Amino acid sequence: MNNQTTIRVRFAPSPTGELHVGGARTALYNYLFARAQDGQFIIRLEDTDQERYVPGSLDRLLSGLKWLGISWDEGPDKGGPYAPYIQSARLDLYKKYALQLINTQAAYYCFCSTERLTELRLKQQTSNEPSRYDRCCLNLTAEQIQTKLSAGENYTIRLLVPPGKTEFSDLIRGTIIIDNQTIDDQVLLKSDGYPTYHLANVVDDYLMQITHVIRGEEWLPSASKHILLYRALGWAAPEFAHLPNVLNKNRAKLSKRKDGAAVWVETYKEQGYLPEALVNFLALLGWHPTGDQELFTLDELIKQFSLTRVQKAGAIFDIDKLLWFNNAYIKKLPPAELDELLQPFYRQLTATLGRPAKNTLNLTTVLQTRLTTLGEVSSLATWFFKKDLNLTAGVLTPAQSHNDKTKLALRQTMEIIPTITDWNIANLQTVVTAVKEQSGLSNQEFLWPVRMALSGEKQSPDVYSLLWALGADESISRLQTARAVLAE
RNA sequence: GCCGCUAUCGUCUAAUGGUUAGGACACCACGCUUUCAAUGUGGGAAUCCGGGUUCGAUUCCCGGUAGCGGUACCA
Secondary structure (H helix, E strand, C coil): CCCCCCCCCCEECCCCCEEEEEEHHHHHHHHHHHHHHHCCEEEECCCHHHCCCCCCCHHHHHHHHHHHHHCCEEEEECECCCCCCCCHHHHHHHHHHHHHHHHCEEEEEEEECHHHHHHHHHHHHCCCCCCCCHHHHHHHHHHHHHHHCCCCCCCEECCCCCEEEEEEEECCCEEEEEEEECCCCEEEECCCCEEHHHHHHHHHHHCCCEEEEEEEHHHHHHHHHHHHHHHHHCCCCEEEEEEEEEEEECCCEEEEEHHHHEEHHHHHHHHHCCCCHHHHHHHHHEEECCCCCCCCCCHHHHHHHHHHHHHCEEECCCCHHHHHHHHHHHHHCHHHHHHHHHHHHHHHHHHHHCCCCCCCCHHHHHHHHHHHHHHHHHHHHHHHCCCCCCHHHHHHHHCCHHHHHHHHHHHHHHHHHHHHCCCCCCHHHHHHHHHHHHHCCHHHHHHHHHHHHHHHCCCCCHHHHHHHCCCHHHHHHHHHHHHHHHCC
16 A cells, blocks of 8 residues: 555534434444554534534534544544634635635526425426426526625525536445436535535535545435535545445334434443443444454454445344443453442442442452343342342242241351351352251252342342352341241 | 445354355253353354356346435535
8 A cells, every 4th residue: 555645534423412323333434444544533523504403412422432432633622734623613615615616607506495496396206207406596697696696685506517427436335327417406505604514525525635435325325416516626536435324123224213312322321331342343333354253452443444344235233232242341341340330330229229339349240241231230239239138938938948948048058157268259159068068958948048038039140149249247137137037 | 206325044244156155143952050140062044036147156247126325405
């Protein structure tokens, strides 16, 4: 590779809410592509639709990216040589180029009302014609235009699509040829003075020296318009790579409307997904290197990523697979680190169930292999935080056993605990097993009651893990409580 | 309707002009286990359809079908 020019790519979200997982994947691919080639990654805010603007979006978008571990070189928050990186602060620029296009007759003024356009579209649709602007205003004379302009009439500026075909090469999909007859005379400058995506995007990508436009597949049909614009402005177009869509279970593009909160990165953060897991999962949604490796660090992804191995077909966002990745990453975490991450969830349990979230490291270790999300402790750790297990003789003694046997198991376990000096699972298992053997009770007769006494749940970690996590004092106290239940 | 993109197990995908079409998730069974996990072993499961090119096509070409996307003074 003899790249004389630095690779520059961008992620250009609109401020309409949270970071979308599809957007996150687009950002990730851009980031990986840039980092792999020592290039630069830029964030640009495309806030040209005043109506859809949601205050606070930018911060949330950026913090979402940061959480994922994606960093950028230039952007709205940190500036850069091509600042500003917010389109609403660049309106003069777009207007200037729109007028330049008017002057070169590559664009024209349009004074048509929204009503007329709607009506036109409706008519075309009912007669099964492709809906397109009818170039009504193209027939206006220079005088007519001047008159309307000086009268202060609302206008837009439209691209005058030339005849012929437009051809371009997509890095992922190869050559794409579009008949210009199928391209509408796109509005470039809206009547409110803001540019449309098409104009702003092309102008900024050019001015910001973007070399590769890596974006979602939904932009593929627009790419030809953009090529036309680059040509009309006399600029060389960047390379394009249109990524396959991220789909929901129904194979439709993942969207806020259809999929709700499941599209926001923030949701996954709140539920206790690890950023490394989400990144790994997202990276493999539409891309895969040669071979069978599944687990990748961000650095490994950077080393291996290439656009040529990006898939063409859309990929379903499979939550089960994400869950598996998340569990894999949770298992890899040092227990102390996991314990730290779990504290907010533990505090919540304390608030609802009573017992303080103290000495939770052993608990965390016991839970580690069982968690698919951090938030899952809310159901898997309740036994630790409950003050009252609500035990009854019925649950303490297995059907085939007898209360006397249960009492024996509980008493013997309780008595042995104070003698144990080496408080670890292996030793607890050795000691408890020895006591159990001595008692002459079967596994079920002995272990089930003890486990119930400690956890109060039919499904829980094993006796030794419970003891280890609860600690000697709490264990004895719980065994005592269980014995009292049987004595009644 | 019109335009475009796409098509390998249910899902994410690997591979190839000749393979028993590989892996992972999910699923099922078994092992380990007092229960739940984790873990080990095994299993079922795919080249959309029809033509062509070729000795041979899942792979290349064409057509169909289906899915998705676009068709805004939204991005």
